Each structure stands twice: as C-alpha cells, then as structure tokens.
Amino acid sequence: MAIVVQKYGGSSVADAGKIRNVARRVSESFSKGNKVVVVVSAMGDTTDDLIELANKINPSPEPREMDLLLSTGEIVSSTLLAMALHAMGFSAVALSGPQAGITTDSAFSRARITGIEPKRIVKELSKGNIVIIAGFQGLTSDNDITTLGRGGSDTTAVAIAASLKAKICEIYTDVEGVYTADPRLVPEAQKLNEIGYEEMLEMATSGARVLHHRSVELGQVYNMPILVASSMVDKPGTIIQGGENMEQRNKVRGIAHDMDVAKITVGGVPDRPGIAAAIFMPLAKAGISVDTIVQNASANNITDLTFTITRKDVAKAMEIIRPVAKQIGARECLNDSKLGKVSIIGTGMQNAPGYAAKMFQTLYAQNINIQLITTSEIRITCIIAEDKVKEAVKALHKAFDLDKG
Amino acid sequence: MAIVVQKYGGSSVADAGKIRNVARRVSESFSKGNKVVVVVSAMGDTTDDLIELANKINPSPEPREMDLLLSTGEIVSSTLLAMALHAMGFSAVALSGPQAGITTDSAFSRARITGIEPKRIVKELSKGNIVIIAGFQGLTSDNDITTLGRGGSDTTAVAIAASLKAKICEIYTDVEGVYTADPRLVPEAQKLNEIGYEEMLEMATSGARVLHHRSVELGQVYNMPILVASSMVDKPGTIIQGGENMEQRNKVRGIAHDMDVAKITVGGVPDRPGIAAAIFMPLAKAGISVDTIVQNASANNITDLTFTITRKDVAKAMEIIRPVAKQIGARECLNDSKLGKVSIIGTGMQNAPGYAAKMFQTLYAQNINIQLITTSEIRITCIIAEDKVKEAVKALHKAFDLDKG
Numbered sequence: 001m002a003i004v005v006q007k008y009g010g011s012s013v014a015d016a017g018k019i020r021n022v023a024r025r026v027s028e029s030f031s032k033g034n035k036v037v038v039v040v041s042a043m044g045d046t047t048d049d050l051i052e053l054a055n056k057i058n059p060s061p062e063p064r065e066m067d068l069l070l071s072t073g074e075i076v077s078s079t080l081l082a083m084a085l086h087a088m089g090f091s092a093v094a095l096s097g098p099q100a101g102i103t104t105d106s107a108f109s110r111a112r113i114t115g116i117e118p119k120r121i122v123k124e125l126s127k128g129n130i131v132i133i134a135g136f137q138g139l140t141s142d143n144d145i146t147t148l149g150r151g152g153s154d155t156t157a158v159a160i161a162a163s164l165k166a167k168i169c170e171i172y173t174d175v176e177g178v179y180t181a182d183p184r185l186v187p188e189a190q191k192l193n194e195i196g197y198e199e200m201l202e203m204a205t206s207g208a209r210v211l212h213h214r215s216v217e218l219g220q221v222y223n224m225p226i227l228v229a230s231s232m233v234d235k236p237g238t239i240i241q242g243g244e245n246m247e248q249r250n251k252v253r254g255i256a257h258d259m260d261v262a263k264i265t266v267g268g269v270p271d272r273p274g275i276a277a278a279i280f281m282p283l284a285k286a287g288i289s290v291d292t293i294v295q296n297a298s299a300n301n302i303t304d305l306t307f308t309i310t311r312k313d314v315a316k317a318m319e320i321i322r323p324v325a326k327q328i329g330a331r332e333c334l335n336d337s338k339l340g341k342v343s344i345i346g347t348g349m350q351n352a353p354g355y356a357a358k359m360f361q362t363l364y365a366q367n368i369n370i371q372l373i374t375t376s377e378i379r380i381t382c383i384i385a386e387d388k389v390k391e392a393v394k395a396l397h398k399a400f401d402l403d404k405g
Numbered sequence: 406m407a408i409v410v411q412k413y414g415g416s417s418v419a420d421a422g423k424i425r426n427v428a429r430r431v432s433e434s435f436s437k438g439n440k441v442v443v444v445v446s447a448m449g450d451t452t453d454d455l456i457e458l459a460n461k462i463n464p465s466p467e468p469r470e471m472d473l474l475l476s477t478g479e480i481v482s483s484t485l486l487a488m489a490l491h492a493m494g495f496s497a498v499a500l501s502g503p504q505a506g507i508t509t510d511s512a513f514s515r516a517r518i519t520g521i522e523p524k525r526i527v528k529e530l531s532k533g534n535i536v537i538i539a540g541f542q543g544l545t546s547d548n549d550i551t552t553l554g555r556g557g558s559d560t561t562a563v564a565i566a567a568s569l570k571a572k573i574c575e576i577y578t579d580v581e582g583v584y585t586a587d588p589r590l591v592p593e594a595q596k597l598n599e600i601g602y603e604e605m606l607e608m609a610t611s612g613a614r615v616l617h618h619r620s621v622e623l624g625q626v627y628n629m630p631i632l633v634a635s636s637m638v639d640k641p642g643t644i645i646q647g648g649e650n651m652e653q654r655n656k657v658r659g660i661a662h663d664m665d666v667a668k669i670t671v672g673g674v675p676d677r678p679g680i681a682a683a684i685f686m687p688l689a690k691a692g693i694s695v696d697t698i699v700q701n702a703s704a705n706n707i708t709d710l711t712f713t714i715t716r717k718d719v720a721k722a723m724e725i726i727r728p729v730a731k732q733i734g735a736r737e738c739l740n741d742s743k744l745g746k747v748s749i750i751g752t753g754m755q756n757a758p759g760y761a762a763k764m765f766q767t768l769y770a771q772n773i774n775i776q777l778i779t780t781s782e783i784r785i786t787c788i789i790a791e792d793k794v795k796e797a798v799k800a801l802h803k804a805f806d807l808d809k810g
C-alpha cells in the first residue's frame with residue numbers, strides 16, 4: 001500500500017465544520033487504499049491569538065517559552081481532526097511533533113529539522129490507523145519543544161513524507177495551485193499543472209506565497225513529489241517534481257512579485273577589502289535579513305554598495321549603517337522604502353539571452369524605470385517602484401505568452 | 406536552600422492581570438531565598454471550552470485524543486506565567502508534565518502518577534530558575550499524554566513536592582483555607598489553622614471541595630505538609646499535616662456536606678451469596694461510582710440492599726438494576742434522588758460514643774429524618790433529605806461548638 005502525506009493549513013481547519021470537511025477528504029484517500037498521514041496547522045488565527053496573549057504579559061517573551069506556548073495550537077487541531085475521523089467511523093491517532101519523532105536543532109522560533117524517527121508513525125499505520133501529526137514543531141536533544149518558523153507545517157509534511165518514502169506529499173491550501181502570476185494582479189494568470197523544484201524555489205523566494213522555500217528545498221533533496229491544491233474544491237492543482245521536461249525548458253514559467261522591498265545605498269565607499277563585512281556583519285547580528293546585494297565597481301577605487309531588505313527593517317538598518325558608513329569613509333547613506341520587485345522564472349533561461357532583453361524592453365515600453373537587476377540561472381529580477389509592480393507583472397505575463405495557458 | 410512547591414488553580418490564572426499577580430507571589434517566595442517550583446492549572450474556563458469544542462466535532466471523543474487536547478490548557482498557562490516572571494526580571498522555565506518527568510499509567514482521563522523523575526526540575530533549580538510545571542498531565546510508558554482527572558493539578562503538586570523532598574506544598578485557591586463547615590451555609594464557620602491528613606481526607610470524600618482526596622492521600626503517604634490558602638489575599642490558610650495533636654483528639658473538627666446524593670434500594674432480596682456482586686459488577690462496568698452501601702440484615706433470609714450514587718447516574722443505574730433485580734428475585738427497586746448527606750469529622754471520634762448520640766439528637770431536635778447512617782473511624786455520616794442539609798449543617802456546627810473558633 002502506498003503512503004500518502006497530506007497537509008492542511010490553518011484556514012482549512014478554522015472551525016468544526018471545516019475540520020469535518022478535511023476529515024472527509026482524508027477518509028476518501030484512506031478509502032482508496034492508501035496509508036494516510038496528515039499534517040495540520042493551528043486552527044485559523046490561533047497562533048496570532050496566542051502571540052497577542054503572550055505580548056499582553058511580556059512584550060518580548062523568551063523564545064523557548066513562546067515555542068512551548070505556540071506548539072499547543074497544532075496539538076489542538078490534530079486531536080480535533082482525529083476526533084472528527086473517529087466520529088465518521090475511521091481509526092485515527094493524533095501525535096504531537098515529539099511523539100511523531102521529529103527532532104530539531106535548538107534555534108527556538110525558527111528551528112530546523114535535524115531528523116525524523118518515524119517508528120511510532122509506522123507502528124500506527126500498520127495498525128490501520130490514519131495518523132494525524134501536529135505540524136510546525138519538534139523536540140531538541142535537550143527535550144525542549146521548538147517551532148519551525150514560517151512555513152513550518154509545509155516543511156513538517158515534506159520531511160515526514162521523505163522519511164516514510166511516501167508516494168506523494170499533498171499540500172492543501174486556500175489557492176488552487178501554482179499560477180503563472182498572482183491571479184489577484186493578473187486575472188488571465190494560468191494554473192500550472194507541473195513545475196520543477198528549482199523553478200518553484202525561485203517562485204517562492206521571489207515572492208510567490210504558495211509554499212515556503214524550505215519545504216521545496218526538502219522536496220528537491222529527497223525527490224519527493226509535492227502536490228499543491230485547494231482544500232475546498234476538487235481540482236487537480238500543481239505538481240512540483242524533478243526530472244527534465246524538454247518541452248518546458250527555455251520557457252518562462254511564471255512571473256513572481258514582491259511589494260515589500262526597501263533599498264539602502266551606501267554611496268562613495270573606498271573600495272578596499274573588509275568593507276562588505278563591516279556593513280553586513282552588524283546587520284546579521286541584529287537579525288536583519290538582506291535580500292539582493294549589488295556592488296557597482298567604479299573608477300578611483302570608489303564604489304556604491306546597494307542592498308534590499310523588507311520595509312519593516314529600514315529604520316533599524318539605517319540606525320546600524322549610519323555610524324558604520326561614517327567609519328569606513330562613505331560619502332552618503334540613502335534609503336528608498338517604496339520599491340517592489342518583479343521576476344521572470346524558467347529553467348534554462350540564462351542560456352537564452354533573449355529573455356532578459358525582452359524583459360527590459362517590456363518594462364521600458366511601460367515607462368518603468370529599473371533600479372536594480374539581479375539574475376540567477378533560472379530567474380531575472382528587476383527592482384522597480386512599488387506603484388509600478390502591478391503594471392509590470394501584467395505586461396510581462398502578456399509579453400511572455402503566459403496568458404494562453 | 407529549602408524547596409517550596411506552590412500550586413495555583415484555574416481561577417487564579419484566569420487572565421493576564423491574574424497571571425501577573427501570581428508571578429508577584431511566586432517571586433516573593435523566591436526572593437525570600439527559597440527554591441520555588443510552581444504547578445498551574447489551565448486558565449479559567451479553558452478546559453471546559455476545549456471539551457465543548459471537542460463535543461461539537463465528536464459527542465463521545467476518544468479519551469486518548471481528549472487527553473492530548475486538554476493537556477494544552479496547562480501548557481499555555483505555564484508558559485504565560487514564566488513569561489510574566491521574565492518580564493519582572495526573574496529567571497524562570499516552563500515545563501510540560503512529560504518534560505517535568507511525570508509518568509503515569511495509561512488510564513486516559515483519570516491516569517494515576519506512577520513515578521516522577523525530577524532530574525530536569527533539579528537541573529533548572531540548580532541554575533537558579535523558578536520552575537513552572539503544567540499540572541494535571543503526564544506521560545505513559547508508550548509516550549502518550551494523559552490527564553489525571555479531577556483534582557489532577559493538586560495531585561501533581563503534592564507528588565512533585567514529595568519527589569523533591571520539598572519543605573512544604575502550598576495550594577493556592579479561591580478559598581482562604583479549610584473551614585469547620587462551608588461558609589456559604591454557615592456564616593459562623595471558622596477557618597482551621599491545622600488539620601490532620603485523615604480528617605482532611607474524610608472532609609474531602611464527604612463533600613468538602615477544597616482539595617481532591619488523591620492529593621491528600623499522597624500527602625499522607627509521603628508525610629508532606631500541605632498549606633491551603635487564598636491566592637488573592639495574604640492570610641495564613643490551613644496546614645494539613647501529620648503528627649498527634651493531643652488537644653485536638655476526640656474533638657469534632659468540621660462538618661462536611663454533599664447536596665448531590667441519590668439512593669437506590671433493592672428491596673426484598675433473597676439473602677444468599679453472590680447477590681451483592683450481581684448488583685454491583687454491572688454498575689462498575691458502566692462506570693457508575695457507588696458511594697455508601699448499606700445492607701439491612703433481616704429475618705427469613707430476606708434483605709434490603711441500599712446504595713447511594715450521584716444524581717446524574719440515577720437513570721442509567723436504574724436501567725441496569727431493574728433486570729438484575731428481577732433476575733435475583735427482588736421484590737422491588739426504588740430510587741430517591743432528592744437526598745443529601747451531612748458528616749461530622751474528627752480523629753478518635755469512634756472511641757467517644759457520645760458524639761454519635763449528640764449528632765442524632767441534634768438532627769432529631771430539628772425534626773430531620775435520618776435515612777441512612779454510616780461511620781468510619783473518624784467520621785459519622787447521615788443521609789437526609791436534600792432540603793434539610795443546610796439546616797442540619799448549621800445545627801451540628803453549633804451543637805459541636807465549632808462557632809467559637
């Protein structure tokens with residue numbers, strides 16, 4: 001019998017009725033003869049409510065206690081889903097992350113899975129049980145509870161699927177799959193039936209909110225096929241998987257965007273070793289995540305260093321950077337918070353230079369100024385004004401023939 | 406340094422403000438130089454709310470999943486109390502029951518503690534931490550989460566205190582201590598400064614709601630002094646402890662009562678071996694807890710068998726008993742649901758027969774009819790009409806000079 005791992009997000013288990021709906025879907029997969037393991041997130045706004053409650057008591061709670069607190073949310077939804085299955089006459093057992101054998105490092109609030117010992121899961125499956133696992137959590141070697149941070153339950157699901165050598169990991173969510181662009185921006189956006197891990201990874205890190213990049217990375221490492229589909233309607237969704245698909249090489253697969261981009265430029269910096277470290281070490285220590293970094297080489301050993309961060313970190317980053325800029329003899333330190341980014345993504349793109357030219361031409365035709373350009377093997381990203389992002393996504397979607405499905 | 410274990414009930418941690426109040430009290434004991442371990446119940450109505458949520462999904466949820474669900478309530482309050490202590494500048498660490506090393510049997514929803522391995526607690530105390538433990542829960546040898554049933558957090562606290570050889574186990578609650586009678590019935594009731602384990606045990610099992618009898622039993626076994634006091638006001642409370650106190654022997658210490666008593670009488674039963682088993686085995690199998698059992702010997706080998714249960718079990722018990730009564734040739738099967746019981750409690754009472762006579766005389770003077778009488782070494786109990794209980798408690802309280810403190 002094949003093992004299928006399903007994951008349901010918070011909005012899919014937000015109340016008793018929705019939990020019963022999920023139980024029905026789970027039971028259908030079980031009744032088809034699969035061994036079924038289900039990973040669930042916390043119900044609806046539970047996690048936010050717990051954070052709010054904690055903040056009432058302590059504005060900066062210790063991460064260790066915060067993780068122990070938040071881990072209860074997924075335990076609640078896992079037990080309720082098991083109860084719903086029992087009410088329908090199915091055998092099911094709910095397991096916390098530690099009971100499911102998920103071990104992590106001890107980076108509270110953003111722990112990484114270090115291993116899965118699926119003994120208990122295998123035992124319960126062999127007894128004919130549907131196994132429901134609380135997502136987003138694990139246990140350190142010191143017997144402390146951790147949470148996995150953003151996208152944690154997706155990561156749990158893919159890791160469990162890999163450890164069980166499951167046939168597939170199905171992620172059920174509030175969208176119907178991966179689209180060529182955000183359908184809220186581009187009504188003509190098409191759902192992709194299939195996409196490769198690398199393309200999906202670039203989509204995820206370039207702003208597409210469907211899956212967290214950690215779960216896609218894990219899927220790629222273990223070559224675990226991941227289905228993204230709606231938990232509400234019965235439609236096929238998108239399969240993320242490996243393997244070459246000749247037809248789809250050298251083709252733009254999707255347009256990703258991110259509205260939350262801010263840029264800081266340290267201008268007129270003497271170009272000598274150690275400058276980049278002097279700027280980025282203190283940012284890293286302050287927990288500020290830097291996205292794109294561009295250094296413009298220049299004459300006279302004077303250079304401009306530009307990087308992007310999320311908007312909420314601008315004030316703190318400027319506070320850290322200003323004294324550093326002064327110390328290293330920079331001319332100026334500027335920031336612009338009203339930026340966004342738009343990316344075109346597709347395997348093999350870098351070997352077909354026509355795509356970059358077409359992207360820049362399309363933006364130029366819309367009178368959109370490009371502030372920064374970065375590329376990877378399968379992605380070209382332009383940083384532009386935030387209020388031009390929507391226009392840019394629509395124009396690129398059309399220019400690369402994605403409207404036609 | 407002495408170890409002090411404190412326990413706070415659900416109403417003491419019902420909201421952020423109350424949690425801060427508890428944190429202040431805990432920190433005061435710590436600042437006096439004690440090593441402090443705190444056991445907490447779930448906030449306010451959390452447990453009832455979780456039960457309601459579960460029942461919406463499944464009217465008869467599996468006990469295993471129910472226990473995993475309910476265990477989250479105490480984890481939430483333990484983490485929040487730790488956060489409140491952090492906000493006040495104290496080092497504290499929250500532990501779930503399993504993390505605290507509490508192991509139980511696998512009787513879900515009413516598990517018994519089988520052992521405590523306090524290694525982690527000792528380690529955290531030695532680091533200077535205040536240790537907050539989620540009450541009411543433990544872990545089976547199969548790595549499943551259990552809850553301890555009614556009075557579970559009190560039991561956790563006393564068991565932890567015993568395993569740590571603490572100086573005292575302090576139970577903070579919404580009453581100021583143990584009274585000579587329920588102050589809501591008898592305004593003249595006096596708070597006892599001290600009471601023995603056995604007396605307290607009889608008070609608990611005879612209807613006084615201050616402490617669950619399991620925690621008192623544990624205290625007695627390990628000779629652990631238990632303080633019962635208010636979590637809201639700074640008043641001395643009542644110490645429950647062992648040791649002879651000559652002055653208080655042969656003295657009624659308190660009047661306990663219970664308004665929720667129903668009686669079933671199987672009348673005209675042929676008096677032969679096996680009759681009692683035939684009646685009580687099926688009740689036990691149905692999970693109906695029988696309190697008092699009285700069998701009236703009679704002439705002609707015909708006897709009446711009477712027992713008491715709580716009111717909610719009457720319908721089910723009658724359904725079970727009627728066919729049994731018929732089968733064993735009983736004449737009739739009657740029930741009366743409008744009963745209560747009143748008890749006088751005091752060590753050594755049985756050796757001073759004047760007390761029983763005085764009790765019966767007092768009830769007679771109030772024109773209260775006694776339906777059943779049972780006695781133990783330190784208790785005399787009368788079953789009477791429910792609507793006479795209040796009158797009986799007041800009259801006995803006065804008759805045994807308890808009004809005078």
